[in-house]
Amino acid sequence: MTTQKKLAVVALGGNAIMQKGEEGNIHQQFANTRKTLDAIMELIRRDYRLVITHGNGPQVGNLFLMVEATRDMVPEIPLGVCVADTQGQMGYMIQQSLQNRLIREGYDRQVMTLVTQVIVDRNDPSFQNPTKPIGPFYTKEEAEKIQQERGWKMVEDSGRGYRLVVASPIPQRILETDVVSMLLEQEVIVIAVGGGGIPVVIEPDGTYEGVEVVVDKDYASSVLARDLHADLFIVLTGVDKIAINFNTPNQKTFDQLTIAEALAYADQGHFPPGSMGPKVKAAIDFLQQGGKEVVITSLEKVGEALEGKNGTRIVR
Numbered sequence: 001m002t003t004q005k006k007l008a009v010v011a012l013g014g015n016a017i018m019q020k021g022e023e024g025n026i027h028q029q030f031a032n033t034r035k036t037l038d039a040i041m042e043l044i045r046r047d048y049r050l051v052i053t054h055g056n057g058p059q060v061g062n063l064f065l066m067v068e069a070t071r072d073m074v075p076e077i078p079l080g081v082c083v084a085d086t087q088g089q090m091g092y093m094i095q096q097s098l099q100n101r102l103i104r105e106g107y108d109r110q111v112m113t114l115v116t117q118v119i120v121d122r123n124d125p126s127f128q129n130p131t132k133p134i135g136p137f138y139t140k141e142e143a144e145k146i147q148q149e150r151g152w153k154m155v156e157d158s159g160r161g162y163r164l165v166v167a168s169p170i171p172q173r174i175l176e177t178d179v180v181s182m183l184l185e186q187e188v189i190v191i192a193v194g195g196g197g198i199p200v201v202i203e204p205d206g207t208y209e210g211v212e213v214v215v216d217k218d219y220a221s222s223v224l225a226r227d228l229h230a231d232l233f234i235v236l237t238g239v240d241k242i243a244i245n246f247n248t249p250n251q252k253t254f255d256q257l258t259i260a261e262a263l264a265y266a267d268q269g270h271f272p273p274g275s276m277g278p279k280v281k282a283a284i285d286f287l288q289q290g291g292k293e294v295v296i297t298s299l300e301k302v303g304e305a306l307e308g309k310n311g312t313r314i315v316r
């Protein structure tokens, strides 16, 4: 059955579900997940076919710390499998919370979380140069101590504190794109590319092998949105609109940015890595590879953004 309904891919941050300043226990994560659904319901009410993607930065970092803390007691889990674990755990939270919300609001839509692998290049320079912040935030002093004692690379993350960084190669393709497409044809709401996807490389014989990295979920979501020919790619973040001179008296926000303007501001350093930088790049990549429409906004403003009254649209 072919449907003409519009398709949206919406990317949720892992930080929306495990928030800075909270302990991050499972009850808080479920509560935060339920809050994010107000944004998702704005799309469901407008009858979009829908793919929900999500980050896992805080969750996979915590799991990595659990693995490190118990390595003398139980077998170690590699980082790529930690991504798979968080994909399942977070997919379950989003799936069940959304199912409950749909039941309560009287919608007859199925929701499915798909274990999703993402292909990366084993020669990607990121394997030698970790850039992806994960896990809890530390003070400078704590980070220096951890770096000294454990040899982990720690970086300052967008003014929010210091975090562990891991390799994060550029995603090339989502392995299960055709399966996502089949589910969308049936108007199933698909949760996919959790944590940027479970990272794999292609072996010389054409088979797949996991690698120990965490892929950026905005880049992976952009790749999926591109290959699904999505009508709309929504990147959700902690601010309503893209800004330059962020958090200064000269802050300026935008309703719309052309690709050229966004690239120029990125070159001037307005969009830091680990926060707005990957979101803007993911949006530009989507548009440059045939994507139709991108909106970057906050969870709270999705409804207004869908009506063109909020958020930032990046346009060709």
Ligand SMILES: NC(=O)OP(=O)(O)O
Pocket: 012, 013, 014, 015, 054, 055, 056, 057, 058, 133, 195, 196, 214, 215, 216, 217, 218
């Ligand atoms: N994997 C990933 O990009 O997660 P966050 O968006 O939570 O950092």
